[in-house]
């Protein structure tokens with residue numbers, strides 16, 4: 001029998017609309033660090049409103065994290081549910097997989113936008129079915145959904161494959177990024193592109209041919 005996973009001790013404050021004064025954020029960090037917090041899971045974006053004081057080029061260079069590339073096409077920051085930090089229902093370690101995918105593909109330049117989302121189980125808290133590439137952990141591996149998107153004309157991603165290992169997922173994402181580099185164009189999403197090119201053509205390109 002698989003041993004039951006320990007749920008970590010957590011505190012997840014409800015911050016209405018995700019907006020908090022920097023002063024309050026600092027207080028919260030100080031307080032929780034004193035209680036033993038070493039890291040935090042930030043869901044979605046963290047945006048500091050600088051008001052009248054824009055950063056100079058030198059200041060931008062000295063910041064510890066590069067600015068998010070949310071305004072331009074390419075591979076967006078990888079989204080992942082709260083598995084392993086907040087929730088222990090995950091079947092696989094999707095957090096380490098998300099970090100690896102982010103390291104390898106975030107910011108890859110494309111003419112189009114490409115979103116990737118992972119969830120630790122079928123409850124889908126990170127909504128992988130609405131991402132261009134959705135990865136949903138299962139007891140035996142990862143279900144891959146392709147071609148979803150939110151936005152003005154939302155679509156649900158179609159089941160594409162079930163993969164056993166993290167390495168297979170990374171390889172597939174790499175090939176999908178290559179496909180988008182070769183065939184993508186402005187303002188088109190992956191699902192639409194596959195519709196235009198044909199699913200068989202797409203499957204051949206990414207190494208999962210139709211039977």
Ligand code: SF4
Pocket residue numbers: 081082083087088089090091119120121122123124125126
């Ligand atoms: S998708 Fe599953 S593993 Fe992830 S946060 Fe939701 S319930 Fe937990």
